[in-house]
Amino acid sequence: MLVDGEAIDSCIYLTMWAKGRSIMTVEGLKGPNGELSLIQKAFIEEAAVQCGFCTPGLIMTAVEIVGTGKRYNREELRKMISGHLCRCTGYENILNAMERIVEETYKVVGTQES
Numbered sequence: 001m002l003v004d005g006e007a008i009d010s011c012i013y014l015t016m017w018a019k020g021r022s023i024m025t026v027e028g029l030k031g032p033n034g035e036l037s038l039i040q041k042a043f044i045e046e047a048a049v050q051c052g053f054c055t056p057g058l059i060m061t062a063v064e065i066v067g068t069g070k071r072y073n074r075e076e077l078r079k080m081i082s083g084h085l086c087r088c089t090g091y092e093n094i095l096n097a098m099e100r101i102v103e104e105t106y107k108v109v110g111t112q113e114s
């Protein structure tokens with residue numbers, strides 16, 4: 001989840017720390033009619049799927065990354081998701097999805113270089 005825009009491990013975050021802070025979970029990414037966000041669509045289209053813990057965590061990390069407005073390359077993205085320690089599958093499809101959404105967002109928003 002994101003706390004004030006920063007991805008954190010929700011499983012080790014005490015509820016009392018959240019008082020007065022902005023919290024966003026993967027459920028908050030849906031549009032008003034339940035449509036998926038561009039990041040969620042990118043994960044589906046790139047088959048960047050893992051379990052019900054890993055996938056939301058990686059998607060919320062992607063939200064944080066995209067929110068920086070920086071154009072990270074694949075190696076930078078790999079380092080940025082290094083806190084996700086799943087060994088069930090590979091990370092290539094996840095990186096494909098992240099790279100894609102970073103590029104798509106950068107083209108639309110056209111923000112600063114990293």
Ligand code: FES
Pocket residue numbers: 050051052053054055086087088089
């Ligand atoms: S897919 Fe979640 S622990 Fe491996």
